[in-house]
Amino acid sequence: MTAPTSQRLRCELCQVEIDCSNGIDQVLFSLGGAGTRSKLWVRVCRYLSNDEQKASCINQDATKRGEEQPGDRYDEAPPLDLGRANGGS
Numbered sequence: 687m688t689a690p691t692s693q694r695l696r697c698e699l700c701q702v703e704i705d706c707s708n709g710i711d712q713v714l715f716s717l718g719g720a721g722t723r724s725k726l727w728v729r730v731c732r733y734l735s736n737d738e739q740k741a742s743c744i745n746q747d748a749t750k751r752g753e754e755q756p757g758d759r760y761d762e763a764p765p766l767d768l769g770r771a772n773g774g775s
Contacts, residue, residue, distance in 0.1 A: 697744045700730055704744065711750065723751035725758040 692707040703714040704723065713721045723745055731745045740746055 695744050697742070699734075699739060699742045702726060702730070722755065722758070724754050727751045728754055728758040729760065 692705070695704045695706060696702070697704075702716070704726075705712045705714060705720075711723050713723060713726045715721060715726075726745050731743050734740050734743055745751055
């Protein structure tokens with residue numbers, strides 16, 4: 687029987703942790719529940735602006751993060767009805 691393997695990676699750039707256990711990666715965000723590498727990519731990693739940042743990011747490998755999944759992106763904010771400032775019509 688093979689012993690389970692586990693490793694935790696920490697990104698120097700955004701400080702997020704990725705728990706790699708038995709081939710399943712789970713991203714541990716600082717707020718909210720755990721997520722996937724694709725969720726981390728959509729919300730954080732894709733916005734890196736230079737090669738130095740990209741070289742420091744632990745989530746640049748597209749084969750590890752996979753395709754974007756439903757729920758990865760932030761939900762759109764609902765429209766606000768601000769009305770008129772003077773309250774009249």
